Amino acid sequence: MKKNQVKIWVVCGISCVAAVLLSVWYAVTFNDSRLVAPMDFGSYSFNTKDLPMILSISLTCVYALSLFVQLFISIGKSKRNIAKTNMTRKVNPKLGFLGLLGFLGLAGFWTYSAMGAVFPFVFFLFFGFFGFFYEGKMSGIFMDERFRENAARAQLNTYKITFNITLIALVILCQGRLFGSLEYTLIATIIVLSLTLALGIFLPEYLLYRYDHDDKTEEGGE
Amino acid sequence: MAEFACRLKKYRQLKDLTQEQLAAQVGVRRETIMRLEKALYNPSLKLAIDISRAVEAPIEEIFIFD
Numbered sequence: 001m002k003k004n005q006v007k008i009w010v011v012c013g014i015s016c017v018a019a020v021l022l023s024v025w026y027a028v029t030f031n032d033s034r035l036v037a038p039m040d041f042g043s044y045s046f047n048t049k050d051l052p053m054i055l056s057i058s059l060t061c062v063y064a065l066s067l068f069v070q071l072f073i074s075i076g077k078s079k080r081n082i083a084k085t086n087m088t089r090k091v092n093p094k095l096g097f098l099g100l101l102g103f104l105g106l107a108g109f110w111t112y113s114a115m116g117a118v119f120p121f122v123f124f125l126f127f128g129f130f131g132f133f134y135e136g137k138m139s140g141i142f143m144d145e146r147f148r149e150n151a152a153r154a155q156l157n158t159y160k161i162t163f164n165i166t167l168i169a170l171v172i173l174c175q176g177r178l179f180g181s182l183e184y185t186l187i188a189t190i191i192v193l194s195l196t197l198a199l200g201i202f203l204p205e206y207l208l209y210r211y212d213h214d215d216k217t218e219e220g221g222e
Numbered sequence: 223m224a225e226f227a228c229r230l231k232k233y234r235q236l237k238d239l240t241q242e243q244l245a246a247q248v249g250v251r252r253e254t255i256m257r258l259e260k261a262l263y264n265p266s267l268k269l270a271i272d273i274s275r276a277v278e279a280p281i282e283e284i285f286i287f288d
Contacts, residue, residue: 144250145266146257212253214262 009067016063019056026052086143093136095129102127102198105191118187124194128201134209147212154207162200166193227286228261233277248272 027036031049078089105124111117141147169192178185234244234255241255248255248269257263258273265273265285274281 142251144254145269146250146254146263214257 009070012063013067016056016060020060023052023056082143088135088139088141088143088147091132091136091139093133093139095136096131096133098132099127099130099202101129105194108187108191112187118190121187121190122194124191125198125201127195128198131202131205134205138205138209138212150211151204151208154204154211157207158200158203161203162196165196165199169193169196225288226261226264228259228284229286230255230273230277230284231259233279233284234259236279237277239277244273244276247276 024036027034027049031047031053034047035050035053082089102124104126105121107123108118108121111120143151169189173185173189173192176185178188234241239247241252241259245252245255249272250269254263258265270281270285274284277284
């Protein structure tokens with residue numbers, strides 16, 4: 001996507017958020033917090049004062065939907081470009097810092113004790129974003145036969161490792177109650193599966209980088 | 223990986239080509255040529271033939287398998 005297009009999308013996003021905030025302020029100030037405070041939609045009847053809220057939410061939904069469509073179009077274009085030029089996609093290695101979002105998974109321990117919710121453990125999956133560090137280092141390079149061979153080898157080794165971890169973890173966890181509780185077994189399963197999937201995202205990039213920058217050879221040419 | 227000796231460097235220098243130039247001719251990265259010269263990468267048949275044509279030397283003279 002071109003920089004100008006990105007700017008337009010960002011401006012539209014900011015406008016949508018501003019519209020929602022304004023309509024929330026309007027509803028709270030002039031409309032008895034209708035559509036802001038929880039209400040019974042079964043007995044909802046239209047009021048002209050609801051219009052700003054309905055319009056801003058509709059606008060935001062349209063924006064989110066078109067952003068989603070644009071994302072798919074961009075991914076398609078990027079794939080076609082890669083096939084045409086034989087170059088790896090351009091990725092900023094700094095995106096690897098998104099992997100820190102994986103620590104959000106630790107919030108699961110708090111949500112489980114506070115309200116019994118276990119879904120935040122899935123956030124451990126975000127550790128996989130650390131792979132962007134290595135993908136970024138290998139971005140924009142020509143994919144020759146050695147590169148493709150290494151990529152296939154990295155992918156295969158990743159499948160082997162993650163499959164073995166999943167198998168071992170499931171065999172252990174399926175024995176029954178962990179620490180005497182079935183809930184702990186569920187939590188352990190979610191954590192192990194999330195971390196394994198994160199490893200499955202991270203490892204191909206890391207291994208590809210390692211194979212490509214083989215330690216046995218010294219860089220140097222003529 | 224199969225053990226082999228590679229005389230690519232000798233033939234490349236005879237043709238007065240740099241690694242970069244040879245890589246561009248045969249459609250690979252310079253790093254691949256570098257690893258080929260150190261016999262650390264076993265090339266595909268197509269790449270071996272392309273290299274042989276580029277340096278104008280018989281394929282069995284460049285890559286020597288026991």
